[in-house]
Amino acid sequence: MAITASHAPAELAPPEPPRPRWSASEEASGLALISPTLLYAVSLLALPILIVFAYSFWSQDYLTIDRALTLENYRTALFEPMYQDLLGRSLVISLVVSLVTVAISYPIAWFISFHGGRHKNLWLFLITVPCWTSYLLRVMSWKVILGYQGVLNTGLMSAGITDQPIASLLYNSNAVVITLVHSWAAFAILPIFVSLEKIDRSLIEAARDLGDTRLMSFVRVVLPLSLPGIISALLIVMIPTVGDYVTPKLVGGKDGVMIATAIQAQFGKGANWPLGAALSVTTMIVVSAMAGLTVLALKLVVRKIR
Amino acid sequence: MPDTPMIAIDRVNKFYGIYKALSDVSLNIGAGEFFALLGPSGCGKTTLLRSIAGFDNPSSGDIRIDGHSAIGVPPNLRPTNMVFQSYAIFPHLNVEENVAYGLKRLKLGADEERRRVGAALEQVRLGHLGKRRGHELSGGQRQRVALARALVLRPKVLLLDEPLSALDKKLREEMQAELRSLQRAVGITFVLVTHDQYEALALSDRIAVMFGGRIAQVATPKEIYQHPRTKSVADFLGGMNFLSGRTLGQTASGLTVETEKFGTLTLSLPEERIEVGARATVGIRPERLRLLWDDERAPHELTGKVVNRAYFGETTHLLVGVEGLEKPLSMIETNTHGADDLPIGADIRLAYDPEAFVLLADDPPVERVH
Ligand SMILES: Nc1ncnc2c1ncn2[C@@H]1O[C@H](COP(=O)(O)OP(=O)(O)OP(=O)(O)O)[C@@H](O)[C@H]1O
Ligand SMILES: [Mg+2]
Numbered sequence: 222m223a224i225t226a227s228h229a230p231a232e233l234a235p236p237e238p239p240r241p242r243w244s245a246s247e248e249a250s251g252l253a254l255i256s257p258t259l260l261y262a263v264s265l266l267a268l269p270i271l272i273v274f275a276y277s278f279w280s281q282d283y284l285t286i287d288r289a290l291t292l293e294n295y296r297t298a299l300f301e302p303m304y305q306d307l308l309g310r311s312l313v314i315s316l317v318v319s320l321v322t323v324a325i326s327y328p329i330a331w332f333i334s335f336h337g338g339r340h341k342n343l344w345l346f347l348i349t350v351p352c353w354t355s356y357l358l359r360v361m362s363w364k365v366i367l368g369y370q371g372v373l374n375t376g377l378m379s380a381g382i383t384d385q386p387i388a389s390l391l392y393n394s395n396a397v398v399i400t401l402v403h404s405w406a407a408f409a410i411l412p413i414f415v416s417l418e419k420i421d422r423s424l425i426e427a428a429r430d431l432g433d434t435r436l437m438s439f440v441r442v443v444l445p446l447s448l449p450g451i452i453s454a455l456l457i458v459m460i461p462t463v464g465d466y467v468t469p470k471l472v473g474g475k476d477g478v479m480i481a482t483a484i485q486a487q488f489g490k491g492a493n494w495p496l497g498a499a500l501s502v503t504t505m506i507v508v509s510a511m512a513g514l515t516v517l518a519l520k521l522v523v524r525k526i527r
Numbered sequence: 528m529p530d531t532p533m534i535a536i537d538r539v540n541k542f543y544g545i546y547k548a549l550s551d552v553s554l555n556i557g558a559g560e561f562f563a564l565l566g567p568s569g570c571g572k573t574t575l576l577r578s579i580a581g582f583d584n585p586s587s588g589d590i591r592i593d594g595h596s597a598i599g600v601p602p603n604l605r606p607t608n609m610v611f612q613s614y615a616i617f618p619h620l621n622v623e624e625n626v627a628y629g630l631k632r633l634k635l636g637a638d639e640e641r642r643r644v645g646a647a648l649e650q651v652r653l654g655h656l657g658k659r660r661g662h663e664l665s666g667g668q669r670q671r672v673a674l675a676r677a678l679v680l681r682p683k684v685l686l687l688d689e690p691l692s693a694l695d696k697k698l699r700e701e702m703q704a705e706l707r708s709l710q711r712a713v714g715i716t717f718v719l720v721t722h723d724q725y726e727a728l729a730l731s732d733r734i735a736v737m738f739g740g741r742i743a744q745v746a747t748p749k750e751i752y753q754h755p756r757t758k759s760v761a762d763f764l765g766g767m768n769f770l771s772g773r774t775l776g777q778t779a780s781g782l783t784v785e786t787e788k789f790g791t792l793t794l795s796l797p798e799e800r801i802e803v804g805a806r807a808t809v810g811i812r813p814e815r816l817r818l819l820w821d822d823e824r825a826p827h828e829l830t831g832k833v834v835n836r837a838y839f840g841e842t843t844h845l846l847v848g849v850e851g852l853e854k855p856l857s858m859i860e861t862n863t864h865g866a867d868d869l870p871i872g873a874d875i876r877l878a879y880d881p882e883a884f885v886l887l888a889d890d891p892p893v894e895r896v897h
Contacts, residue, residue: 426582427615429602431629431680441628445619527624527631 276498283492294499304483308504311463311480312511314394318401319459319515323451325402326409330450331443333410334417345414348407356404360471363400367391367472392474400468401458409454416450417443445523452516459515463508480504531594533558533684533716534579539588541574541740548574549585550740556733558683561710561717563727566737567763572720573612575737576686579718580609593683607684608677612692614669616661622648622672623657629680647679650709667698674709684716691726703730724764728752736760738890754795757888758808767810768856769887774807782886784809788829788851789879794886808887813844815883816858818866818875825878831856833873843867847875 243249252259277294280287298304333344351359366372367390374386390396420443428438466481473479480500487497532555541549548571556562564572577583578590581602590597597605608629617625626644635643648654651671661669670690677685690706691699707730710717721727727734728748735745744756755761758769772786781793784807792809819825834855835846843866848855858877860866869875 421613421615423611423613423615424617426602427609427611427617428628429582430580430607430609431676432603432632434601434603437632442617527620 273498273501276495277502279495281493281495286494294495295503297496298499298503304480304500307478307480307483308500308507310394310478311504312507314397314401314477314479315459315462315465315508316511316515318398318405318462319455321398322402322405322409322458323413323454326406326454327413327447327451329406330410330413330417334414345411348410351403352407357467357471359404360400360468363396363403364391364472367396367399391472393476394473396472396474397469397477397479400472401462401465404468405458405462408457412453412457413447413450416447416453420446440526445526448519448523452519455515455519456512459512460508463504532556532591533560533593534718535589535591536575536579537589537591539575539578539585539590541571541578541583542586548740549578552588552740552742554735554742554745556684556716556718558716559714561707561730561732562719563731563734564718564720564737565724565727565734565763566722568722570737571740572722572737573688574740576609576688576718576720579684580607580686581605606682607686608680608682609686609688610670610673610677610690612688612690614661614673616664616669616672616676618661620660621657622653622659622661622664625661625672626676626679628676643679647675650678650712651675651705666694667702670694670702674706678709678713682715684718685710687717687719689720689722692721692723699726706730728764736763738763743890754885755810755887757890758810759890761810761885761887766813766857766859768813768816769808769810769854770852772807772809774803774805776803784886788849789827789881789884792881792884794884808889809884810887811879811884813857813859815880816847816856817878818845818858818860818864819878820864827879827881828876829879830874830876833869833871833875836867836869836871838862838867843869845869847877 276286278290278292280289280291280293298308329348333341337344364371368374369386369388369391371390373390374383377383378386424442424446425438428442429435433441463479464481464484465479466485469477469479469482484497484500484504487493487500491497534554534556536552536554536556539549539552540547552571552575564575566572574583578585579592579597581597581600581604584598593606617628620628623644626647627640630640630643644657645654648657651674653668653671653675656664656668661672664672670693673690687706691702694702703726706717706719719727719730731748733745733747734751736743736751738759744751744760746754751760752764755764755767758767761767761769770786770789772784772792775783775785775791777783778793781795783791783793785791786809794809817825819828829849831847831849833845834848837844840862842859842861845858845860845866846855847858856877
């Protein structure tokens with residue numbers, strides 16, 4: 222999504238002079254107060270999306286844009302095997318990344334919330350520390366770790382577990398997943414932590430009192446009550462990772478290319494903005510559907526547990 | 528009380544760090560008994576209750592429930608259920624699902640489970656609200672869900688931690704009556720924690736009064752009100768006029784104590800041995816002092832002056848200064864003769880019954896690690 226927004230013209234319309242009588246109302250003063258941010262948000266969010274949407278129905282011949290409406294771009298985006306593959310892989314990667322991230326973040330958030338004692342804030346602070354360095358730097362450091370002569374391989378070899386470096390660590394979808402999970406973990410821990418903090422501890426005691434073992438009280442009380450946190454964590458991770466561009470480029474190799482690379486190519490070298498726009502819109506819709514389905518599935522599973 | 532108590536607490540101590548929350552607590556609670564733990568805030572009532580439920584483990588001592596030691600037994604394996612002070616209604620479940628929560632594990636089958644849930648909800652008169660969520664219920668209704676949820680499991684002991692303290696006065700009195708009749712109906716042991724003396728007096732078969740992690744006295748409501756053992760027990764359960772005196776000696780009918788103004792009193796013997804000539808504290812309840820009107824006469828009289836007055840509707844509380852007494856006497860008069868019209872400063876006569884005095888032991892020194 223960042224890609225689509227970055228090159229859209231930022232059109233800031235001057236605020237309308239308010240009419241005299243209406244201007245005295247509370248509504249007017251409220252709107253006036255938020256108008257700069259509102260305009261900013263509208264121009265930087267809604268406009269680019271609208272423009273991308275419009276472009277996706279046009280066509281381009283070298284440098285000239287033909288504004289006759291066509292569905293050709295969507296046909297290509299949806300039925301061209303290459304784009305199907307890319308979109309499919311992006312969805313799988315983002316689904317796996319978000320599920321793995323939540324699965325790893327949940328125990329950490331749970332530990333901090335239930336056993337953090339007086340040091341909860343310190344723990345949370347420590348978790349955000351990696352985010353202080355540049356995203357690029359963090360991705361690059363995974364290159365160092367996973368590389369052919371990287372930390373992991375030399376470590377494994379000197380420990381005598383393997384006698385040759387494993388070549389399949391870097392430049393594939395696994396590397397993309399590992400890197401993305403690491404990048405997003407902190408963002409998943411926080412919402413889960415917040416939802417766990419909100420759970421009244423006497424509810425857990427009540428569950429134990431009514432006959433649940435520790436594990437059962439977790440499954441029947443803590444898990445369902447922290448579902449909102451799990452869902453926000455999933456969405457926070459899933460939606461941006463589908464369109465991630467940097468990570469696949471740096472650690473994905475040929476095997477780990479995702480849809481954003483194709484979109485970027487159409488806006489760049491391919492010089493086919495309408496197709497790029499159609500790919501963007503398609504991705505946006507498909508990822509929303511996937512996110513919705515995942516949330517629904519989760520809710521159903523948790524409902525079943527009772 | 529039957530021979531083997533339902534709950535036997537034996538010399539239980541509980542430390543939080545170096546803070547001693549329970550100090551050498553020993554207590555027997557009989558099967559089918561309605562037992563109240565009464566005491567001021569912070570005296571360790573909740574700690575003791577949670578030790579019975581299994582949420583806190585005593586640092587030393589033994590707790591036996593129905594003949595089996597409960598030390599190290601987790602809460603889910605104890606034959607006890609608890610009604611939490613906050614009620615702890617599961618917010619993600621409706622009323623029926625809340626009540627069915629503990630039954631799920633028993634795998635009764637859908638029909639039997641529904642029947643039991645329905646019966647439990649009927650018992651607390653909530654049959655019509657089964658589909659509501661916790662946040663859609665009033666405080667009193669939530670409390671009934673918590674009761675039904677615990678009782679549906681047919682525990683041997685029901686533990687209640689200040690279940691009524693969040694309710695307004697009217698509803699509280701209503702629920703008190705309901706609790707009492709519920710306990711009679713199900714016939715299991717109830718252990719009720721409260722800091723409301725009237726609640727304890729009105730509901731329970733026996734009361735344990737606690738101060739600072741210790742049990743000060745265990746007795747029936749009447750016994751504990753009429754014969755409090757120590758000054759603080761007497762003070763905590765209703766008002767008490769304290770007088771200092773000196774023991775004179777022991778006769779066949781009891782102990783004689785010489786007091787200021789009230790003369791020589793003969794009191795029933797306390798458990799502790801009291802030395803002759805020692806200082807002693809005696810007390811009399813405010814309602815045992817009676818105003819004398821006009822030329823009414825009584826065998827034992829005193830004169831005094833109204834120092835202060837508070838109107839309580841059906842009664843008036845008076846503070847009466849008596850010459851020769853350090854502190855004014857407090858007394859309670861029903862407003863049938865016009866005690867509510869007595870001006871401050873009025874000269875009055877009051878009557879007392881020498882039999883109404885009790886001898887009070889001094890409180891044990893508060894032993895604290897810090
Ligand atoms: N987890 C704990 N850590 C340290 N001290 C505690 C803990 N729980 C209770 N205490 C202390 O132990 C004492 C007894 O606490 P408890 O909760 O049993 O009091 P209580 O009689 O139930 O009071 P209240 O009527 O206010 O509920 C209190 O002084 C309290 O500060
Ligand atoms: Mg308490």
